[in-house]
Amino acid sequence: MNLKELATQLGLSPTTVSRALNGYPEVNEATRERVMAAAKRTNYRPNTRAIRLATGRSLAVGHVIPIATRHEIVNPIFADFIAGAGETYSRNGYDMLLSVVADDTEETTYRELKLRGAVDGVIVHSPRTHDPRIELLRDIGLPFVVHGRASGISIPYSWVDVNNRRAFHRATEFLLDLGHSRIALINGLEYMDFAVRRRSGYVDALASRGIAANPAFMTSDQMTEVAGFHAAQKMLAMANAPTAFLVASMISAMGVRRAIEAAGLVMGRDVSVIIHDDDLSYLQNGEAVPIFTATRSSVREAGRLVAEMLLHVIAEPQVAPQQRLLEAELIIGQSTGPAPGRL
Amino acid sequence: MNLKELATQLGLSPTTVSRALNGYPEVNEATRERVMAAAKRTNYRPNTRAIRLATGRSLAVGHVIPIATRHEIVNPIFADFIAGAGETYSRNGYDMLLSVVADDTEETTYRELKLRGAVDGVIVHSPRTHDPRIELLRDIGLPFVVHGRASGISIPYSWVDVNNRRAFHRATEFLLDLGHSRIALINGLEYMDFAVRRRSGYVDALASRGIAANPAFMTSDQMTEVAGFHAAQKMLAMANAPTAFLVASMISAMGVRRAIEAAGLVMGRDVSVIIHDDDLSYLQNGEAVPIFTATRSSVREAGRLVAEMLLHVIAEPQVAPQQRLLEAELIIGQSTGPAPGRL
DNA sequence: GAATCATCTCAAACCGCTTTGGATTTCTCA
DNA sequence: TGAGAAATCCAAAGCGGTTTGAGATGATTC
Numbered sequence: 001m002n003l004k005e006l007a008t009q010l011g012l013s014p015t016t017v018s019r020a021l022n023g024y025p026e027v028n029e030a031t032r033e034r035v036m037a038a039a040k041r042t043n044y045r046p047n048t049r050a051i052r053l054a055t056g057r058s059l060a061v062g063h064v065i066p067i068a069t070r071h072e073i074v075n076p077i078f079a080d081f082i083a084g085a086g087e088t089y090s091r092n093g094y095d096m097l098l099s100v101v102a103d104d105t106e107e108t109t110y111r112e113l114k115l116r117g118a119v120d121g122v123i124v125h126s127p128r129t130h131d132p133r134i135e136l137l138r139d140i141g142l143p144f145v146v147h148g149r150a151s152g153i154s155i156p157y158s159w160v161d162v163n164n165r166r167a168f169h170r171a172t173e174f175l176l177d178l179g180h181s182r183i184a185l186i187n188g189l190e191y192m193d194f195a196v197r198r199r200s201g202y203v204d205a206l207a208s209r210g211i212a213a214n215p216a217f218m219t220s221d222q223m224t225e226v227a228g229f230h231a232a233q234k235m236l237a238m239a240n241a242p243t244a245f246l247v248a249s250m251i252s253a254m255g256v257r258r259a260i261e262a263a264g265l266v267m268g269r270d271v272s273v274i275i276h277d278d279d280l281s282y283l284q285n286g287e288a289v290p291i292f293t294a295t296r297s298s299v300r301e302a303g304r305l306v307a308e309m310l311l312h313v314i315a316e317p318q319v320a321p322q323q324r325l326l327e328a329e330l331i332i333g334q335s336t337g338p339a340p341g342r343l
Numbered sequence: 344m345n346l347k348e349l350a351t352q353l354g355l356s357p358t359t360v361s362r363a364l365n366g367y368p369e370v371n372e373a374t375r376e377r378v379m380a381a382a383k384r385t386n387y388r389p390n391t392r393a394i395r396l397a398t399g400r401s402l403a404v405g406h407v408i409p410i411a412t413r414h415e416i417v418n419p420i421f422a423d424f425i426a427g428a429g430e431t432y433s434r435n436g437y438d439m440l441l442s443v444v445a446d447d448t449e450e451t452t453y454r455e456l457k458l459r460g461a462v463d464g465v466i467v468h469s470p471r472t473h474d475p476r477i478e479l480l481r482d483i484g485l486p487f488v489v490h491g492r493a494s495g496i497s498i499p500y501s502w503v504d505v506n507n508r509r510a511f512h513r514a515t516e517f518l519l520d521l522g523h524s525r526i527a528l529i530n531g532l533e534y535m536d537f538a539v540r541r542r543s544g545y546v547d548a549l550a551s552r553g554i555a556a557n558p559a560f561m562t563s564d565q566m567t568e569v570a571g572f573h574a575a576q577k578m579l580a581m582a583n584a585p586t587a588f589l590v591a592s593m594i595s596a597m598g599v600r601r602a603i604e605a606a607g608l609v610m611g612r613d614v615s616v617i618i619h620d621d622d623l624s625y626l627q628n629g630e631a632v633p634i635f636t637a638t639r640s641s642v643r644e645a646g647r648l649v650a651e652m653l654l655h656v657i658a659e660p661q662v663a664p665q666q667r668l669l670e671a672e673l674i675i676g677q678s679t680g681p682a683p684g685r686l
Numbered sequence: 687g688a689a690t691c692a693t694c695t696c697a698a699a700c701c702g703c704t705t706t707g708g709a710t711t712t713c714t715c716a
Numbered sequence: 717t718g719a720g721a722a723a724t725c726c727a728a729a730g731c732g733g734t735t736t737g738a739g740a741t742g743a744t745t746c
Contacts, residue, residue: 026694
C-alpha cells in the first residue's frame with residue numbers, strides 16, 4: 001500500500017492525501033478524517049526511503065563506535081547510554097544508526113555519513129582532550145553533540161557532561177574528612193578528557209589541604225576488573241600503602257575489592273573505596289545501602305539528554321551551541337570509613 | 344556533488360557513470376577509469392537515500408531492543424554482541440539500525456520496520472521458549488536470524504546458538520568429578536530459552552549420577568551482581584549448604600563471590616564456582632589463569648556469525664533456514680577445587 | 687451581479703539514483 | 717564489402733513520497 005494507491009481508493013490526489021496525513025492546514029477537516037481513517041484501515045505507513053529522498057532529511061542520528069584492531073574494549077557504559085538515547089529517538093520518530101568501525105577510519109566514517117546523507121547529526125562519544133572530531137564535524141557541517149567535553153578545544157560546540165572535576169574533588173574531601181591522607185587514584189585512561197578532569201579534582205582537593213599528590217598513588221588504565229585488581233594489588237603491597245582508593249568505575253572497583261580481599265583486608269574497615277557510579281542497569285551498586293560509596297550520575301539519563309540536545313540542534317541549526325553540566329551526587333555506602341588508627 | 348553533475352563534467356550520461364561506478368560490464372574500461380578518477384577527485388559518494396529508493400533495498404539491518412517501562416535492565420552482553428555484528432555490517436556496506444522501544448510495542452516495531460521499508464532484515468535477541476516474534480516475522484516476511492533458539496517453536500528458522508545444554512552438563516559433571524554433590528544453580532530468568540537449556544543440562548548431569556536436583560539449590564533471576572549475591576547468600580546460610588555453584592554469568596558471579604567472602608569462606612577452597620563466560624571485553628575473566636572456571640563462548644564472535652548469516656539470508660531469500668550451534672569451551676580457573684573433606 | 691477572497695484540491699516537478707530498452711558505433715568474418 | 721554481433725553509450729521511466737504553483741468552488745462584499 002502506498003500513497004498513490006491510497007489516493008486512488010479515496011478518489012483524491014496524492015497531494016491532498018499527503019497533506020491530510022501530515023497535518024497541513026489547507027485541507028478540509030472532513031477530508032482529513034476520511035483520509036486518516038483509510039490510512040488506518042489499510043495499515044498504510046509512508047515509505048521511509050521515499051520520505052528521506054523527498055525531504056532531504058534522513059531522520060536518523062549516527063553513533064560511531066570505534067573499535068581498535070583486535071580485542072579492544074567496548075565501553076561498558078555504552079549499552080545504557082544507547083538505551084537512554086534510543087528512547088529519545090523512538091519518541092521523536094528518529095532512527096539510530098550505529099557504525100562500528102576500526103578506530104583509524106573513524107574520521108572517514110564521519111565524512112561518509114555526511115556525504116552519503118545517511119544521518120542528520122551525530123553523537124560524539126568519549127572525547128579526548130584535543131579531540132580532532134570536533135573541528136572535523138564543524139568543518140564538514142554535520143550537526144553534533146558531544147557526550148563529555150574536550151578541554152583542549154576552544155571553539156564553541158554543544159555538549160552534555162558530568163561535573164567530573166567537582167565530583168572527584170568532593171569525594172577526595174570526603175576521604176580527607178575521614179582522616180585518610182594516603183589516598184590513591186585508580187583512574188581511567190588519561191587521554192580521555194573526563195579522566196583528566198577527575199584527576200585535577202583529586203589533585204586540587206589534596207593540595208587545598210596541603211597534601212602533594214603522590215605519583216605512586218596514581219594510575220591510569222582501562223577501566224576493567226583486571227586492571228583495577230593489578231593497580232590496587234601493587235599499591236597495597238607498598239610499605240606505606242594507601243588507606244583509601246578513588247576508583248573511576250564500578251567495574252575497576254570490583255578488581256580493587258578483589259585485591260583488597262586477597263591482601264586479607266576488609267573493605268570499608270581497613271581500606272576505604274569511593275567509586276564513580278554510572279548507575280548501569282546491570283551493575284547496580286547494592287540496594288537500600290550501596291555497596292560502594294560513590295559519586296553517582298546516570299549515564300542513561302545522560303543519553304537521553306544528549307539525544308534531546310542533538311535533535312534540538314538539528315531542528316534549529318542556527319542557534320548557538322548549547323551546554324549542559326550535570327552534577328553527580330555523592331552517595332554513602334559501605335565501602336568507606338574512618339582512616340585506620342583514627343577511631 | 345551528485346551523479347548528474349559528475350556526468351555533466353565528464354560529458355557522459357548519468358547512466359554510463361552509474362554503470363561505470365557499479366562495475367557493470369557494458370562500459371569501456373578506459374571510460375570506467377576516467378569516471379573512477381573523477382569520482383575520486385571530486386570526492387563523490389552516491390546519496391544513500393537515493394540508492395535506497397531506487398533499488399528498493401535499505402542496506403540496513405535492524406536490532407530491536409525492548410526496554411521495560413522503567414529502570415529495566417539492559418543486557419550487559421549487548422555491547423559486545425553489537426560490536427561483533429557491527430563489524431560485519433561495516434565490512435559489507437550495511438548500516439545497523441537500533442530501535443530501543445518499550446517492550447509492549449516490540450511487535451508493532453517489527454511491523455513498522457517492515458512497512459516503512461526501513462530495514463532488509465532483523466536480528467532477534469534473547470528468545471523466549473515460545474517466542475511469538477518468530478512466527479510474526481515469518482508472517483510479515485521480514486528476513487531474520489535468531490541469536491539463540493526458541494525450543495517451543497517447531498517451524499524452521501535460522502539461528503545461531505551456543506550449546507548451553509552441553510556446556511552446563513559438562514560443567515556439572517566436572518564438579519561431580521571433583522566430589523561435589525551439593526551443587527547449586529544460579530540461573531538466569533527461566534523464561535529465556537538459554538536458561539531452560541542450561542538447567543536441563545545441569546539436571547540431567549546430576550540425574551545421570553543418581554542425584555535428584557534439589558529445588559532449594561536452584562534459583563532463577565536477573566543476571567545482576569545483586570541478584571547473584573542474594574541467591575548465594577541465602578543458600579550458604581542453609582544447614583546443608585552447597586559446596587559448589589553453577590552461575591549463569593560473570594556478573595552474577597561477582598555477587599556470588601561477594602556472598603562467599605561475606606560468609607567468611609574462600610572461593611576455590613571452601614566453595615567452588617563455575618560460571619558461563621561470554622568473554623566480554625570489559626569483563627575479562629582474569630588473565631593467564633582465569634579467575635573463574637568457566638564455560639566460555641565469545642558473544643562478540645556470535646554477533647559476527649549471526650550478522651553474517653542474516654546478510655546471507657537477505658541475499659538468498661529462497662534458501663532453507665540455516666542453523667549454527669557453537670560449542671562452549673570449559674576452561675579451568677581458580678574458582679574450583681575438590682569438594683571440602685574429600686582431599 | 688461582478689469582483690474579491692478564502693478554502694480546498696490537483697497536476698506536475700523534484701529528490702538522486704538505478705535500470706530498461708533502444709540507438710549508435712565498432713568489430714568480426716564469410 | 718556488407719550483414720550480423722559485440723561493444724558502448726544514452727534517453728527516459730521509474731522508486732514513493734513532498735511541495736510548488738495554479739485552478740476550481742463557493743462565500744462574501746460592494
